[in-house]
Amino acid sequence: MDLIKPKTMPGVMELLPLEQIAFQNMLDTIRRTYERFGFLPVETPVMEYTKVLLTKSGGETERQVYFAQSTGALQQERQPELAMRFDLTVPLARYVAEHERKLIFPFRRYQIQRVYRGESAQRGRFREFYQCDIDVIGKDKLDLYYDAEIPAAIYTLFRELDFGKFTIHMNNRKLLAGFFAHLGIEDAQQQMLVLREVDKLDKRGRGKVVETLLAEPFSLAQDTVDQLMNFVGSGEGRTNRETLAALRELGIEQEQWLVGLNELTQVITQLEQLDVPEDYVNINLAIARGLDYYTGTVYETLLDDHPKLGSVCSGGRYENLAGYYTKSKLPGVGISIGATRLFFQLMDAGLVNLGQNSVKVLVTQMDPSLQEDYLQITAALRAGGINTQLMVEGGKFQKQLKFADRSGIRFTLIMGEKEKAEGYVTVKDLTKGEQLEIPRDQLVARLQALIDG
Amino acid sequence: MDLIKPKTMPGVMELLPLEQIAFQNMLDTIRRTYERFGFLPVETPVMEYTKVLLTKSGGETERQVYFAQSTGALQQERQPELAMRFDLTVPLARYVAEHERKLIFPFRRYQIQRVYRGESAQRGRFREFYQCDIDVIGKDKLDLYYDAEIPAAIYTLFRELDFGKFTIHMNNRKLLAGFFAHLGIEDAQQQMLVLREVDKLDKRGRGKVVETLLAEPFSLAQDTVDQLMNFVGSGEGRTNRETLAALRELGIEQEQWLVGLNELTQVITQLEQLDVPEDYVNINLAIARGLDYYTGTVYETLLDDHPKLGSVCSGGRYENLAGYYTKSKLPGVGISIGATRLFFQLMDAGLVNLGQNSVKVLVTQMDPSLQEDYLQITAALRAGGINTQLMVEGGKFQKQLKFADRSGIRFTLIMGEKEKAEGYVTVKDLTKGEQLEIPRDQLVARLQALIDG
Known part of the structure; x- marks a missing residue:
C-alpha cells in the first residue's frame, strides 16, 4: 500500500504537547480573567447559514470565507448553504438576536473559539485561529461604565499573562x-x-x-x-x-x-x-x-517591549450589534484577542515558557517485582489530585530518569527493595535539583504541598 | 431593510449561558481527570486534506463528511481539497505520523474538540459534537498495563461527573x-x-x-x-x-x-x-x-440508572494506529466520550444542575452617590480572585435583587449610607438563604472563605 503523506494544510498552528500546554495555560488565564469580570460563556457552531453570515454584499470575497458542504449537497452541486465563521462578532449578533427573549441584559458574554479565513499562505497569517472576545450588550441603552470595565479586564488579563x-x-x-x-x-x-x-x-x-x-x-x-x-x-x-x-x-x-x-x-x-x-x-x-x-x-x-507585534487586543463601543437580525437596538462594547497569532509571535520571540509539563510526578519502576506497589502509589497520587504518570515499561533505570527530564516532569519517584523495606520513597525534584526521602504514608500530602508551594 | 432570520442549522447544540456553564463544568472535569492520569493535550485543525482524511474508499459517503472550500476554490469549481474531521482518531493518526520523531513514546494524548458529520436531522443526532478522547500510543509495542489504565481513568472520571x-x-x-x-x-x-x-x-x-x-x-x-x-x-x-x-x-x-x-x-x-x-x-x-x-x-x-442512553464511553485496544501514513507500527489503546450527546441526554433527563452561575458576587447599587465605593469594592473582589459583577445601571433596588436571583448569582452585596458610615457591607447568601454583615476590610477574605467552603 502506498503511504499518504501526513501533513496539515498551511496557515494552521498545530503544536507539540509541551507547546500546547503553554498555549492552554494562556487560554486558561484569558478565560479565568473573563470569568472573574463576570462574563458568561457562549459557544456557537462553527458553521452558520451563509445568508446569516454574509450579510454585507461583497463581504464574501473580502473576508475569504470557507464554505461547507456535506457529501450529499456537494453531489447535487448546489450553492453552499453553510459557511464557517470568520469572526465571533457576527455569530454573537445572531446569537443575541435569536435568543433575545431568554437573555438577561446587559448581556455579558465571553467567547473563546476558533475562526476561519481563507488567507493567502504566508508566515504569521493564519487560516484557523483562536479569538477570545468579551462584549457587554445592552438593550436600547448601555451605561458608559462598561467602556471602563472592558479595559479594566484587559489590564488584569495582561498583568496575569505576564508578557511584560x-x-x-x-x-x-x-x-x-x-x-x-x-x-x-x-x-x-x-x-x-x-x-x-x-x-x-x-x-x-x-x-x-x-x-x-x-x-x-x-x-x-x-x-x-x-x-x-x-x-x-x-x-x-x-x-x-x-x-x-x-x-x-x-x-x-x-x-x-x-x-x-x-x-x-x-x-x-x-x-x-x-x-x-x-x-x-x-x-x-x-x-x-x-x-x-x-x-x-x-x-x-x-x-x-514588542511594538512590532502591533495591537494584541483591540475593540470599542458600537451603536447596534444585530441590526441585520432584529429591530431591537442593541448597543455594546467589546474587545478581541487573536490568541493564535499572539502565541505564535511570543513563541517566536522566545517569550513562552515551554518547560512545564502538566504531568507533575513520574513513578519509575526500578524493580519490576514491585510493580503492584508502583500501581498503588500511582493510584494514591491521582486520588490526591496529583497529575501522575507511571513508567510501566520499566527498562534501563537511567533511561527512565532521562524520560522525566526530557518530558519536563518535575518530580521523579524512585523506590527499590531498600526503600520499600524502610517505608519511604526517594523523590527527585527536577526544578530545585534536590533529592528528598519521604515516608510513604506522607507521600501524597508532601507532594501536594511541594506542587502548590 | 429586510431582517434576516437569526437561526442556527439543525443538529447543533447551542446553549444559553447557564447551560453553557454546566456543560463547561463537565468538559473541565473531563480535562482535569485526563490530565491527572498523565495525558497531554493535543489540538488539531478542524480541516484536513481530503486525501489524508478519507483514506478508505467509500468512507466519504458513509461518514457524511463536510467538505470545505474557500471563496477562491469555490469559484474555480474544483473538487474540494479540504474536509472537516469526523472523529478524533484519524487526526490523531495523522498527527502521530507527522510528528513521530518529535514525540516521546508511549505517547499519551487527550483531545477535546468538536467533530462534524452530515447526519440527517433528527432529535438527538448531532452534526457538530464534542468528542473527548484519550489514547496511549506505543512504538512497535505497548504494554498491556495501559488496557487497565484507560478504564481506571474512566472510573475516576465518572465518579467525579457524578451521574450516579x-x-x-x-x-x-x-x-x-x-x-x-x-x-x-x-x-x-x-x-x-x-x-x-x-x-x-x-x-x-x-x-x-x-x-x-x-x-x-x-x-x-x-x-x-x-x-x-x-x-x-x-x-x-x-x-x-x-x-x-x-x-x-x-x-x-x-x-x-x-x-x-x-x-x-x-x-x-x-x-x-x-x-x-x-x-x-x-x-x-x-x-x-x-x-x-x-x-x-x-x-x-x-x-x-439510564440504560437507554446506551454506552456513554467506548473504546479499546488496536494494533496499528497510522498504517495509512507511516511504516512504523503504532499499537494503541483508547476511549472516547461523545460529550455533546451525553450532556443533551442528561439535560433531557433533568440530571444537569443549571442553577450555578460562574459569577459568584453581585455588587448592587443602592445609592447612586456611592458609585465610587461600589467600583472600588468590585475591583477589590476581583483582585481577590472572586468572579464579580457590578450592577452599574442601578435602577429599582428590588429589581436588582431579582436580577441576582434570576441569574443564579450566590452572593448579593448591599451597601447604603448607613452601612458605609458604620464600615460594613450587607451580604445576602442565596444558597443558604441568610444575610450577613461583614466589615468592609474583611470582605474579600470572608467571601473567599464562603465560596471555597
Missing part, C-alpha cells in the same frame, strides 16, 4: 468626528478616509501622512493638517489628566466633540476608581480603528 | 475470536457477522438473535448457538473472578483464546491494584464493538 509592560491606548470616535467637523471636514465618508490615513501614522511616519493629506484627493489646507497633527499628537508625553485638560483648553464647542470629551473623561476617571494604574492606560488620539463599526470609545493594546 | 452508579463493561476480542475458532467459525468475515448479531443482544433480545443465527445465511447448528449463548452470558450474575474461573474451566486450548483470557485476567488484576472497585467493572462477553478496528480489550460504559 503593556499600554492600553484609548480614543473616542465622537471626539474625533467632532474635531473633524470643527476643522470643516463634515462629510462622514471624507472623515473616514482621513482617519484611515491618520491610522497609518505609526507605520508611515508623520511626514508621509502629512504629504498625503496635503495632496489630492484630500487637498487639505496646510493649517488644517497642522491642527490635525497637533490634535492627534496631544496625548504624547502627557498624563491622561493633562491630555484631557489640553483638549478642554482647545475651547471647541462642537456638540459631538463635547460628548466625546465627556465620555473619555468619565472612562479615565472610572478606570482610576477600578484601580487600573495610570501608567497602563494612554489617551492616544491617533488611533481610530479601521472599522466603520465603532462609534465611541476605541481600544488598542501594545506590548511596550 | 455506572458500569464499565469489558471484553477481549482475542478471547471472542478464539471462542469462535473453537466453535469452528474460523473465517474472520463470518466471525464479524456473527459478532454483529451478538452485539444486538441488548436491543433485540436473546430469542431474536438465536433465531437469526439458526436461519440463513448463518445456518449455525443449534449446539453451536447454545454454546455461543452460554458463553456470552457467562459474565452475568458473577463476580469478575468467578467469570474468569468459569472461562478457564471451559478448558479451551485454542491459542488466541488463551492469549485473550490471560490479557483479560491481567487487566482485571491491575484494575484491582489501581483501586478501581470491582462493582464498577464487569466482564461482559456479549460486547464486541462494531468496528473492525479493535484487536484486544474493548470497553463500553453504561449508566446503571
Whole structure:
C-alpha cells in the first residue's frame, strides 16, 4: 500500500504537547480573567447559514470565507448553504438576536473559539485561529461604565499573562468626528478616509501622512493638517489628566466633540476608581480603528517591549450589534484577542515558557517485582489530585530518569527493595535539583504541598 | 431593510449561558481527570486534506463528511481539497505520523474538540459534537498495563461527573475470536457477522438473535448457538473472578483464546491494584464493538440508572494506529466520550444542575452617590480572585435583587449610607438563604472563605 503523506494544510498552528500546554495555560488565564469580570460563556457552531453570515454584499470575497458542504449537497452541486465563521462578532449578533427573549441584559458574554479565513499562505497569517472576545450588550441603552470595565479586564488579563509592560491606548470616535467637523471636514465618508490615513501614522511616519493629506484627493489646507497633527499628537508625553485638560483648553464647542470629551473623561476617571494604574492606560488620539463599526470609545493594546507585534487586543463601543437580525437596538462594547497569532509571535520571540509539563510526578519502576506497589502509589497520587504518570515499561533505570527530564516532569519517584523495606520513597525534584526521602504514608500530602508551594 | 432570520442549522447544540456553564463544568472535569492520569493535550485543525482524511474508499459517503472550500476554490469549481474531521482518531493518526520523531513514546494524548458529520436531522443526532478522547500510543509495542489504565481513568472520571452508579463493561476480542475458532467459525468475515448479531443482544433480545443465527445465511447448528449463548452470558450474575474461573474451566486450548483470557485476567488484576472497585467493572462477553478496528480489550460504559442512553464511553485496544501514513507500527489503546450527546441526554433527563452561575458576587447599587465605593469594592473582589459583577445601571433596588436571583448569582452585596458610615457591607447568601454583615476590610477574605467552603 502506498503511504499518504501526513501533513496539515498551511496557515494552521498545530503544536507539540509541551507547546500546547503553554498555549492552554494562556487560554486558561484569558478565560479565568473573563470569568472573574463576570462574563458568561457562549459557544456557537462553527458553521452558520451563509445568508446569516454574509450579510454585507461583497463581504464574501473580502473576508475569504470557507464554505461547507456535506457529501450529499456537494453531489447535487448546489450553492453552499453553510459557511464557517470568520469572526465571533457576527455569530454573537445572531446569537443575541435569536435568543433575545431568554437573555438577561446587559448581556455579558465571553467567547473563546476558533475562526476561519481563507488567507493567502504566508508566515504569521493564519487560516484557523483562536479569538477570545468579551462584549457587554445592552438593550436600547448601555451605561458608559462598561467602556471602563472592558479595559479594566484587559489590564488584569495582561498583568496575569505576564508578557511584560503593556499600554492600553484609548480614543473616542465622537471626539474625533467632532474635531473633524470643527476643522470643516463634515462629510462622514471624507472623515473616514482621513482617519484611515491618520491610522497609518505609526507605520508611515508623520511626514508621509502629512504629504498625503496635503495632496489630492484630500487637498487639505496646510493649517488644517497642522491642527490635525497637533490634535492627534496631544496625548504624547502627557498624563491622561493633562491630555484631557489640553483638549478642554482647545475651547471647541462642537456638540459631538463635547460628548466625546465627556465620555473619555468619565472612562479615565472610572478606570482610576477600578484601580487600573495610570501608567497602563494612554489617551492616544491617533488611533481610530479601521472599522466603520465603532462609534465611541476605541481600544488598542501594545506590548511596550514588542511594538512590532502591533495591537494584541483591540475593540470599542458600537451603536447596534444585530441590526441585520432584529429591530431591537442593541448597543455594546467589546474587545478581541487573536490568541493564535499572539502565541505564535511570543513563541517566536522566545517569550513562552515551554518547560512545564502538566504531568507533575513520574513513578519509575526500578524493580519490576514491585510493580503492584508502583500501581498503588500511582493510584494514591491521582486520588490526591496529583497529575501522575507511571513508567510501566520499566527498562534501563537511567533511561527512565532521562524520560522525566526530557518530558519536563518535575518530580521523579524512585523506590527499590531498600526503600520499600524502610517505608519511604526517594523523590527527585527536577526544578530545585534536590533529592528528598519521604515516608510513604506522607507521600501524597508532601507532594501536594511541594506542587502548590 | 429586510431582517434576516437569526437561526442556527439543525443538529447543533447551542446553549444559553447557564447551560453553557454546566456543560463547561463537565468538559473541565473531563480535562482535569485526563490530565491527572498523565495525558497531554493535543489540538488539531478542524480541516484536513481530503486525501489524508478519507483514506478508505467509500468512507466519504458513509461518514457524511463536510467538505470545505474557500471563496477562491469555490469559484474555480474544483473538487474540494479540504474536509472537516469526523472523529478524533484519524487526526490523531495523522498527527502521530507527522510528528513521530518529535514525540516521546508511549505517547499519551487527550483531545477535546468538536467533530462534524452530515447526519440527517433528527432529535438527538448531532452534526457538530464534542468528542473527548484519550489514547496511549506505543512504538512497535505497548504494554498491556495501559488496557487497565484507560478504564481506571474512566472510573475516576465518572465518579467525579457524578451521574450516579455506572458500569464499565469489558471484553477481549482475542478471547471472542478464539471462542469462535473453537466453535469452528474460523473465517474472520463470518466471525464479524456473527459478532454483529451478538452485539444486538441488548436491543433485540436473546430469542431474536438465536433465531437469526439458526436461519440463513448463518445456518449455525443449534449446539453451536447454545454454546455461543452460554458463553456470552457467562459474565452475568458473577463476580469478575468467578467469570474468569468459569472461562478457564471451559478448558479451551485454542491459542488466541488463551492469549485473550490471560490479557483479560491481567487487566482485571491491575484494575484491582489501581483501586478501581470491582462493582464498577464487569466482564461482559456479549460486547464486541462494531468496528473492525479493535484487536484486544474493548470497553463500553453504561449508566446503571439510564440504560437507554446506551454506552456513554467506548473504546479499546488496536494494533496499528497510522498504517495509512507511516511504516512504523503504532499499537494503541483508547476511549472516547461523545460529550455533546451525553450532556443533551442528561439535560433531557433533568440530571444537569443549571442553577450555578460562574459569577459568584453581585455588587448592587443602592445609592447612586456611592458609585465610587461600589467600583472600588468590585475591583477589590476581583483582585481577590472572586468572579464579580457590578450592577452599574442601578435602577429599582428590588429589581436588582431579582436580577441576582434570576441569574443564579450566590452572593448579593448591599451597601447604603448607613452601612458605609458604620464600615460594613450587607451580604445576602442565596444558597443558604441568610444575610450577613461583614466589615468592609474583611470582605474579600470572608467571601473567599464562603465560596471555597
